[in-house]
Amino acid sequence: MDREEVLRRSRAQLVLLRVRAQGECEVEIVPVGPLWLGSHWVDRRQILCTAGTDTPCELCGRSMSRVTGFVLAVVTQLERKRLMLLELSPLSWSGFEMSSRFEGVALDRGVITRLSRSSARKPLRMEVVRAGGPLASVSELEARLVNAVAVLFGIPLTQGSESIEEWRDRVTPFVARLAAIGAAKLKA
């Protein structure tokens, strides 16, 4: 990895927002995505799954896979706004969509949302509070989302104006190699 790539990756990195059991916080959800990915847990690490692509996943059949989504969230801490990455389940996201319809808040702008989790095993609850600010360029936000997720999973960043689909296709062989390494660990 050259120096420029290291710099790009450090700039792309976003902290994962965690909501603890019985915790609650209010954030502005950036409704770009979610970026949905299948993954396996190996040695307490999440490794991406290539099921559904042309490249078979060596972890499938050895360990359970689950689908996780990622969105961006703006968190205000000490009057400073900070962009963070939020991981969610399909159930949490459908609750969020339902809540936005109920509140009459469109998802073409930021959405002030109350996040809560009743217990560690329960999915994240996302309740819409009100409409937030207008979104910056959607393609720019999409690239930020994809790149933050790419850093999280240790896979290549987007190149140029690549779409999410183009990026997925390009990084699939890379993801498959990581899955193969994970599968070898399970065998050992």
Ligand SMILES: [Zn+2]
């Ligand atoms: Zn898999």
